[in-house]
Amino acid sequence: MATRAPDRPAAPAGVPTRRHPRRPxxxxxxxxxxxxxxxxxxxxxxxxxxxxxxxxxxxxTAWVSLHEWTLLSxxxxxxxxxxxxxxxxxPYFWNATFNTLSIGIISTVPQLVLAxxxxxxxxxxxxxxxxxxxxxxxxxxxxxVAVVVIFSQLFGRDFGLINWVLGLFGAGxxxxxxxxxxxxxxxxxxxxxxWTGYNALIYLAAMQAVPRELYEAATIDGASxxxxxxxxxxxxxxxxxxxxxxxxxxxxxxxxxxxLLFAATTSGSGGxxxxxxxxxxxxxxxxxxxxxxxxxxxxxxxxxxxxxFVFVVIAAGVNYLFTRRMGGEIR
Amino acid sequence: xxxSTAARRLTYLTLLAVAFFSAFPLYFSVVxxxxxxxxxxxxxxxxIPGGNFFANVARxxxxxxxxxxxxxxxxxxxxxxxxxxxxxxxxxFAFAKLRFRGRNALLVxxxxxxxxxxxxxxxxxxxxxxxxxxxxTMYALIVPSLVxxxxxxxxxxxxxRALPTELLEAxxxxxxxxxxxxxxxxxxxxxxxxxxxxxxxxMTAWNDYFWPLVVLTxxxxxxxxxxxxxxxxxxxxxxxxxxxxxxxxxxxxLVFVLLGKQIIGGIMQGAVKG
Numbered sequence: 234m235a236t237r238a239p240d241r242p243a244a245p246a247g248v249p250t251r252r253h254p255r256r257p258x259x260x261x262x263x264x265x266x267x268x269x270x271x272x273x274x275x276x277x278x279x280x281x282x283x284x285x286x287x288x289x290x291x292x293x294t295a296w297v298s299l300h301e302w303t304l305l306s307x308x309x310x311x312x313x314x315x316x317x318x319x320x321x322x323x324p325y326f327w328n329a330t331f332n333t334l335s336i337g338i339i340s341t342v343p344q345l346v347l348a349x350x351x352x353x354x355x356x357x358x359x360x361x362x363x364x365x366x367x368x369x370x371x372x373x374x375x376x377x378v379a380v381v382v383i384f385s386q387l388f389g390r391d392f393g394l395i396n397w398v399l400g401l402f403g404a405g406x407x408x409x410x411x412x413x414x415x416x417x418x419x420x421x422x423x424x425x426x427x428w429t430g431y432n433a434l435i436y437l438a439a440m441q442a443v444p445r446e447l448y449e450a451a452t453i454d455g456a457s458x459x460x461x462x463x464x465x466x467x468x469x470x471x472x473x474x475x476x477x478x479x480x481x482x483x484x485x486x487x488x489x490x491x492x493l494l495f496a497a498t499t500s501g502s503g504g505x506x507x508x509x510x511x512x513x514x515x516x517x518x519x520x521x522x523x524x525x526x527x528x529x530x531x532x533x534x535x536x537x538x539x540x541x542f543v544f545v546v547i548a549a550g551v552n553y554l555f556t557r558r559m560g561g562e563i564r
Numbered sequence: 565x566x567x568s569t570a571a572r573r574l575t576y577l578t579l580l581a582v583a584f585f586s587a588f589p590l591y592f593s594v595v596x597x598x599x600x601x602x603x604x605x606x607x608x609x610x611x612i613p614g615g616n617f618f619a620n621v622a623r624x625x626x627x628x629x630x631x632x633x634x635x636x637x638x639x640x641x642x643x644x645x646x647x648x649x650x651x652x653x654x655x656x657f658a659f660a661k662l663r664f665r666g667r668n669a670l671l672v673x674x675x676x677x678x679x680x681x682x683x684x685x686x687x688x689x690x691x692x693x694x695x696x697x698x699x700x701t702m703y704a705l706i707v708p709s710l711v712x713x714x715x716x717x718x719x720x721x722x723x724x725r726a727l728p729t730e731l732l733e734a735x736x737x738x739x740x741x742x743x744x745x746x747x748x749x750x751x752x753x754x755x756x757x758x759x760x761x762x763x764x765x766x767m768t769a770w771n772d773y774f775w776p777l778v779v780l781t782x783x784x785x786x787x788x789x790x791x792x793x794x795x796x797x798x799x800x801x802x803x804x805x806x807x808x809x810x811x812x813x814x815x816x817x818l819v820f821v822l823l824g825k826q827i828i829g830g831i832m833q834g835a836v837k838g
Contacts, residue, residue, distance in 0.1 A: 271662065379791065
């Protein structure tokens with residue numbers, strides 16, 4: 234229904250205007266309606282769709298979370314904050330919170346630093362610019378399923394390429410999926426591999442808008458490349474950095490596909506929704522998935538979603554303030 | 565002078581190393597996909613493709629409904645891409661060139677929605693799909709994605725730069741309605757950017773995993789859902805999983821490499837004001 238909205242108000246207005254140019258009263262009125270209504274009609278599809286399939290479900294989550302609500306039963310009992318009470322005393326929930334923060338930090342911080350540095354390297358006259366940019370973005374056009382399948386093989390305990398390379402340096406075979414720290418590193422590597430190049434290109438786009446004269450002046454003053462990066466580039470592209478930090482934070486808080494598939498490809502489908510047999514890498518989103526779509530306990534999973542939402546807002550807010558202050562210090 | 569040559573060399577070396585790490589996992593997946601399961605236990609691991617690729621492909625088609633998955637993915641990604649191109653151009657035209665009350669506020673609101681973690685509303689969204697009986701169908705994937713905030717923002721940016729206001733005024737003088745302007749003036753101008761947006765959208769839709777996993781069944785999957793059941797159903801059959809991966813992602817990556825320059829230009833343009 235949303236799809237049809239835009240052409241309705243405009244089309245009837247358009248035809249008569251052209252057909253009766255000599256009758257100002259009638260066509261002028263149509264013209265006025267056309268000019269007044271068309272803009273809203275043209276942007277309406279987005280807002281309708283977002284309200285129906287984005288905003289409404291998100292808000293409705295809060296309502297569902299106050300009920301005992303499952304897929305199978307037709308009746309939903311209002312139970313107030315009971316789901317929240319259960320949730321906040323569930324050690325698995327806090328385990329998932331810890332894992333989410335841990336993976337989020339390990340994957341995001343080095344990723345963005347590396348991305349800024351790569352963008353800095355690319356932001357100069359180079360041969361084969363396009364080649365470097367395309368290879369940088371290759372991981373991002375690879376689907377998350379493919380990424381995890383590939384890296385699960387690379388991180389394999391017995392025949393994985395990474396253990397083989399480490400073995401050349403004398404290291405023993407690591408069971409990446411089994412440990413908490415090692416599995417977090419493995420998952421973070423997958424996330425970094427997929428997103429570093431993308432963020433580097435975003436930074437590069439911002440860097441290209443920085444006036445050249447600033448760098449020329451700094452070069453004359455004898456500032457090294459690294460100093461220029463710290464004193465000129467980073468402060469100048471700070472709005473973009475703030476933006477990517479927030480987007481990455483929001484994304485990191487919702488990591489799901491990587492742990493889900495990593496568990497599936499390393500331990501059979503057994504520990505899939507629990508993030509490994511010991512829940513060593515179950516993230517919050519995976520915790521929601523476990524309760525919502527394997528137990529079909531919608532009320533409880535909604536409570537977990539809503540708490541996650543609060544966490545996302547807090548994490549994004551904290552990082553926003555942090556990134557802004559960091560920029561201030563560099564100045 | 566010598567110092568700067570060394571620095572340049574270091575830059576190239578670093579970028580080449582990054583290019584290697586970006587491309588190697590994909591290359592290695594092809595190597596494994598063209599081998600026999602026993603090759604995985606080799607020390608050192610195989611680093612060049614073998615001759616078993618087509619036998620593995622046949623196994624993929626035997627294990628999961630891969631033809632159906634490909635058709636579904638083409639249908640879903642194609643519909644979403646076309647629809648996003650159309651509605652984003654329409655809304656971008658309104659935001660970039662039409663005057664109306666609340667325009668700036670609504671544009672800011674549109675951009676702000678990109679930061680809303682809609683994944684957290686997935687349970688009511690699923691309940692909604694159950695209610696309207698769209699679970700297991702492609703409607704559940706296509707309809708919620710018919711237009712995107714990113715697309716609207718992207719086309720707004722492009723059209724405010726590339727669409728001359730004089731051209732629109734001339735159309736008005738000739739008696740064109742707003743819709744007529746959109747059809748005869750905006751669409752021809754928007755074409756290059758819309759094509760880039762279409763490719764970006766197609767790739768995103770093709771790679772989408774979580775929502776399809778939730779709302780579809782393994783019997784009627786998209787490529788990504790089929791790949792995940794391929795990779796998780798059996799005890800560490802990496803060759804099968806990686807063959808599926810190669811089949812389901814390499815065509816897209818090939819298209820990306822061919823059209824990469826335009827796509828990257830698009831991503832960087834969309835990012836400038838972000």
